[in-house]
Amino acid sequence: MKHRTAHTPSRTAPQTAARTAPRTPRYSVGSPIADTKAPDGPVERRWDQRRFEARLVNPANRRKHTVIVVGTGLAGASAGATLAEQGYRVTQFCYQDSPRRAHSIAAQGGINAAKNYRNDGDSVRRLFYDTVKGGDFRARESNVHRLAEISVEIIDQCVAQGVPFAREYGGLLDTRSFGGVQVSRTFYARGQTGQQLLLGAYQALSRQIAAGAVEMHARTEMLDLVVADGRARGIVARDLVTGRISTHLADAVVLATGGYGNVFHLSTNAKNSNATAVWRAHRRGAYFANPCFTQIHPTCIPRSGDHQSKLTLMSESLRNDGRIWVPKARGDTRPPERIPEDERDYYLERIYPSFGNLVPRDIASRAAKNVCDAGQGVGPGGQGVYLDFADAVARMGREAVEAKYGNLFEMYERITAEDPYRAPMRIYPAIHYTMGGLWVDYDLQTTVPGLFAIGEANFSDHGANRLGASALMQGLADGYFVLPATLNDYLARAPHQPVADDHPAVAEAVAGTEDRLNLLLAVGGDRTPDSFHRELGALLWDECGMSRTEAGLRKALERIPELREEFWRRVRVPGGGAQLNQSLEKANRIADHLELAELMCLDALHREESCGGHFREESRTEDGEARRDDDRFQYVAAWEFTGPASAPVLHREQLAFDHVHPTQRSYA
Amino acid sequence: MRLTLRVWRQTGPGEPGAMTEYQVSGIVPEMSFLEMLDVLNEELILRGEDPVAFDHDCREGICGACGMVINGQAHGPERTTTCQLHMREFGDGDTIDVEPWRAAAFPVVKDLVVDRSAFDRIIGAGGYITAPTGSAPDAHAVPVPKEAAETAFENAECIGCGACVAACPNGSAMLFTSAKVVHLNTLPQGAPERESRVLGMVGAMDAEGFGGCTNAGECATACPKGIPLPSIAAMNREYLRAARRAPR
Numbered sequence: 001m002k003h004r005t006a007h008t009p010s011r012t013a014p015q016t017a018a019r020t021a022p023r024t025p026r027y028s029v030g031s032p033i034a035d036t037k038a039p040d041g042p043v044e045r046r047w048d049q050r051r052f053e054a055r056l057v058n059p060a061n062r063r064k065h066t067v068i069v070v071g072t073g074l075a076g077a078s079a080g081a082t083l084a085e086q087g088y089r090v091t092q093f094c095y096q097d098s099p100r101r102a103h104s105i106a107a108q109g110g111i112n113a114a115k116n117y118r119n120d121g122d123s124v125r126r127l128f129y130d131t132v133k134g135g136d137f138r139a140r141e142s143n144v145h146r147l148a149e150i151s152v153e154i155i156d157q158c159v160a161q162g163v164p165f166a167r168e169y170g171g172l173l174d175t176r177s178f179g180g181v182q183v184s185r186t187f188y189a190r191g192q193t194g195q196q197l198l199l200g201a202y203q204a205l206s207r208q209i210a211a212g213a214v215e216m217h218a219r220t221e222m223l224d225l226v227v228a229d230g231r232a233r234g235i236v237a238r239d240l241v242t243g244r245i246s247t248h249l250a251d252a253v254v255l256a257t258g259g260y261g262n263v264f265h266l267s268t269n270a271k272n273s274n275a276t277a278v279w280r281a282h283r284r285g286a287y288f289a290n291p292c293f294t295q296i297h298p299t300c301i302p303r304s305g306d307h308q309s310k311l312t313l314m315s316e317s318l319r320n321d322g323r324i325w326v327p328k329a330r331g332d333t334r335p336p337e338r339i340p341e342d343e344r345d346y347y348l349e350r351i352y353p354s355f356g357n358l359v360p361r362d363i364a365s366r367a368a369k370n371v372c373d374a375g376q377g378v379g380p381g382g383q384g385v386y387l388d389f390a391d392a393v394a395r396m397g398r399e400a401v402e403a404k405y406g407n408l409f410e411m412y413e414r415i416t417a418e419d420p421y422r423a424p425m426r427i428y429p430a431i432h433y434t435m436g437g438l439w440v441d442y443d444l445q446t447t448v449p450g451l452f453a454i455g456e457a458n459f460s461d462h463g464a465n466r467l468g469a470s471a472l473m474q475g476l477a478d479g480y481f482v483l484p485a486t487l488n489d490y491l492a493r494a495p496h497q498p499v500a501d502d503h504p505a506v507a508e509a510v511a512g513t514e515d516r517l518n519l520l521l522a523v524g525g526d527r528t529p530d531s532f533h534r535e536l537g538a539l540l541w542d543e544c545g546m547s548r549t550e551a552g553l554r555k556a557l558e559r560i561p562e563l564r565e566e567f568w569r570r571v572r573v574p575g576g577g578a579q580l581n582q583s584l585e586k587a588n589r590i591a592d593h594l595e596l597a598e599l600m601c602l603d604a605l606h607r608e609e610s611c612g613g614h615f616r617e618e619s620r621t622e623d624g625e626a627r628r629d630d631d632r633f634q635y636v637a638a639w640e641f642t643g644p645a646s647a648p649v650l651h652r653e654q655l656a657f658d659h660v661h662p663t664q665r666s667y668a
Numbered sequence: 669m670r671l672t673l674r675v676w677r678q679t680g681p682g683e684p685g686a687m688t689e690y691q692v693s694g695i696v697p698e699m700s701f702l703e704m705l706d707v708l709n710e711e712l713i714l715r716g717e718d719p720v721a722f723d724h725d726c727r728e729g730i731c732g733a734c735g736m737v738i739n740g741q742a743h744g745p746e747r748t749t750t751c752q753l754h755m756r757e758f759g760d761g762d763t764i765d766v767e768p769w770r771a772a773a774f775p776v777v778k779d780l781v782v783d784r785s786a787f788d789r790i791i792g793a794g795g796y797i798t799a800p801t802g803s804a805p806d807a808h809a810v811p812v813p814k815e816a817a818e819t820a821f822e823n824a825e826c827i828g829c830g831a832c833v834a835a836c837p838n839g840s841a842m843l844f845t846s847a848k849v850v851h852l853n854t855l856p857q858g859a860p861e862r863e864s865r866v867l868g869m870v871g872a873m874d875a876e877g878f879g880g881c882t883n884a885g886e887c888a889t890a891c892p893k894g895i896p897l898p899s900i901a902a903m904n905r906e907y908l909r910a911a912r913r914a915p916r
């Protein structure tokens with residue numbers, strides 16, 4: 001923070017910037033940050049070294065420490081269960097009626113692990129390499145290597161818990177391939193891998209709840225973080241049934257609250273997924289890293305109209321056997337079966353012959369957008385491409401296709417009333433995942449001491465693009481293995497004087513929360529919360545979605561504050577605060593989305609390069625592919641909040657690549 | 669489409685409730701049932717009325733949060749979750765009754781929202797395999813015959829929505845409980861706790877006030893995930909076996 005310099009985002013065209021930028025600078029630059037916790041030395045020894053250096057809490061003393069875990073998805077449930085097994089007292093929260101319903105339940109395709117059970121050349125090193133490359137060289141080598149190492153243990157752990165992974169006739173585990181890699185390392189449970197992994201973690205958590213080691217608060221939403229004397233010491237939460245606001249104090253707080261894809265309104269995330277926990281933590285001092293790194297998934301069911309409330313993913317695993325194509329001719333309205341082979345453009349196979357339909361997500365999504373923009377799209381509004389299983393059915397037989405993808409085909413048919421065994425699916429990209437999140441060091445600790453972030457809520461391991469089946473791996477790595485080790489160290493080192501209930505920080509957080517809810521209830525305007533969410537989402541999708549331009553981002557940065565102002569003037573939230581009030585819950589989350597959206601656009605504007613999911617039209621190669629700018633942007637952008645009306649501060653964490661040499665990604 | 673909805677409205681636990689009639693228009697066949705309720709709720713908000721409360725999250729049929737009795741059937745006329753029911757199953761001018769799950773063990777929280785936490789407590793009473801983090805052997809140390817893996821999977825598919833309880837004339841949770849017992853007891857990893865699991869879970873189920881099973885079979889008919897009815901018989905066998913062996 002010492003060396004702040006006022007900065008307008010465009011260095012290439014300062015004059016334009018001066019004319020179009022508002023009077024206050026949009027951000028300033030602060031001191032760089034370093035991930036100080038990762039040990040030096042060979043990358044494959046760092047995690048071992050860190051664990052060895054970490055202090056331990058004497059088992060007899062663990063009962064004296066309370067840890068708050070917010071979230072019960074893969075990351076939160078695995079962390080809560082493991083911490084309780086170690087002997088800590090855990091207080092855990094989720095806003096669903098049961099921890100088992102966290103958004104992780106919806107993950108379909110699978111989880112990666114470098115088991116090399118297939119003997120197809122996989123290894124920890126290769127998973128490490130694939131992930132760094134897949135992330136377009138914007139992730140930390142130390143973190144990614146650790147993730148690859150731990151991947152192996154995760155599968156063991158889940159099998160021991162009774163997760164019913166797919167198996168072969170010999171009784172051994174089956175695997176499949178996913179985008180961006182050439183080995184078969186994805187373990188799966190039909191199309192319901194997230195469900196099965198989450199139930200495994202939920203059951204382990206339930207055992208601890210029943211044993212009294214975890215105090216579980218379902219239907220309870222964290223609305224603020226309590227930072228007392230410079231450390232995260234608790235949260236303010238609202239009981240969603242009674243509306244009661246309460247505080248919970250602890251020695252450390254862990255956020256496992258998932259991603260913020262729902263800022264876009266339409267996404268594949270569960271309807272209630274939201275950014276409040278991470279955004280409130282950001283406002284309390286936790287830096288927010290790479291907010292513009294959002295992932296667009298290439299294979300989702302296209303939207304069918306304005307009523308659409310969410311989008312449904314068709315697992316990427318389908319690209320193993322399905323072939324993606326569009327008609328060669330523009331505006332070809334013939335039904336797919338009437339379009340002869342030679343009039344079809346299997347564009348992924350054509351442009352990327354070695355990876356074909358299995359190129360990484362960002363590439364597949366942009367390619368779909370390009371063919372649709374060129375007028376070759378199919379279905380209503382030309383916003384779709386075909387994902388065709390005719391060849392797979394001919395090759396493997398319908399039964400084999402059904403065994404692999406049955407539930408996905410069923411879901412597709414249920415939603416569209418079309419039978420994918422007979423006609424190709426229509427798919428289109430949609431917002432799916434957020435690589436950005438709270439900045440964390442190697443220990444997964446944020447810039448607020450005592451506040452940790454795990455799972456999709458942090459930014460750590462996927463760089464600018466996440467590979468398929470790697471989020472489940474990361475969530476469970478964080479929760480089962482990484483956090484329990486590093487949190488030990490924090491608790492062993494930090495002195496924890498109890499925080500009194502009447503500590504000024506507590507009173508201030510509670511009062512702030514109550515004021516805000518009362519304010520929302522008092523507006524009494526003429527627009528529904530959803531109408532604002534839709535408008536914000538459409539704006540972001542257009543200007544900060546699959547491709548981004550300086551002009552578009554500037555436009556969004558003008559519009560978002562206006563929309564926010566309008567929200568606080570015109571929103572209507574019926575009912576009161578002391579009851580189950582779903583409109584109030586929603587409005588409160590949208591209020592935070594309206595702030596986070598601005599930071600996302602600012603981050604996207606400042607990053608004048610294309611990398612991974614962040615595609616700036618100004619930065620591309622001659623053949624239209626993303627062009628990274630390593631000289632200027634080989635860093636993590638960590639943003640510091642400085643106040644509601646003042647510009648954020650950018651802290652850069654430079655990335656070093658000692659083991660995987662940055663190249664322009666090529667999947668051709 | 670224009671529809672008449674008769675929706676159960678109840679302000680809170682233990683409060684009296686009643687069916688209230690609403691008209692909705694502008695409904696298209698591609699909408700999901702919940703999107704239709706979204707339309708109603710946005711209208712209610714603009715009129716300054718309390719929107720209808722209902723649980724939902726994934727809207728993909730996997731989280732198990734949604735669930736309503738639609739025209740007398742749990743999750744409505746299709747064998748799927750409420751969020752995956754589409755308006756193409758209804759016709760213009762239809763009248764649709766929408767009520768919460770009704771069961772002694774699922775008290776109404778508000779409108780269509782019920783308290784299903786009893787399910788969590790049943791799982792806590794044995795619906796797990798004790799395998800603390802870090803203690804696992806290599807995943808291939810114990811092969812699992814494909815058939816056992818598939819039986820386990822078939823039962824593990826339960827989403828805990830509670831339709832089985834809502835559909836059962838006795839409000840029984842046998843299908844839910846048996847799905848977890850069969851999932852875990854079928855696997856070699858689940859064998860050491862085979863007996864304590866079934867005894868604990870059945871005990872918890874009874875303590876929560878769920879009704880008994882009279883083989884009506886409505887549960888399996890209503891189940892959106894197709895949990896097989898024979899799982900109940902399998903659980904009963906496990907229970908008898910365990911009860912015989914349990915020290916008296």
Ligand SMILES: Cc1cc2nc3c(=O)[nH]c(=O)nc-3n(C[C@H](O)[C@H](O)[C@H](O)COP(=O)(O)OP(=O)(O)OC[C@H]3O[C@@H](n4cnc5c(N)ncnc54)[C@H](O)[C@@H]3O)c2cc1C
Binds near residue numbers: 071269454
């Ligand atoms: C449709 C779909 C399919 C996917 N398929 C795959 C796949 O095949 N493979 C893969 O690797 N990844 C997949 N992903 C991504 C992956 O599922 C997620 O990234 C991952 O599950 C996130 O887990 P998490 O534990 O970080 O958070 P989540 O599962 O999102 O859990 C968040 C938790 O935090 C709680 N919470 C949030 N905010 C608050 C608050 N303020 N107060 C209280 N509680 C709060 C919620 O109640 C919830 O319990 C998929 C994602 C989607 C959308």
Ligand code: FES
Binds near residue numbers: 749
């Ligand atoms: S909302 Fe998740 S199953 Fe219906």
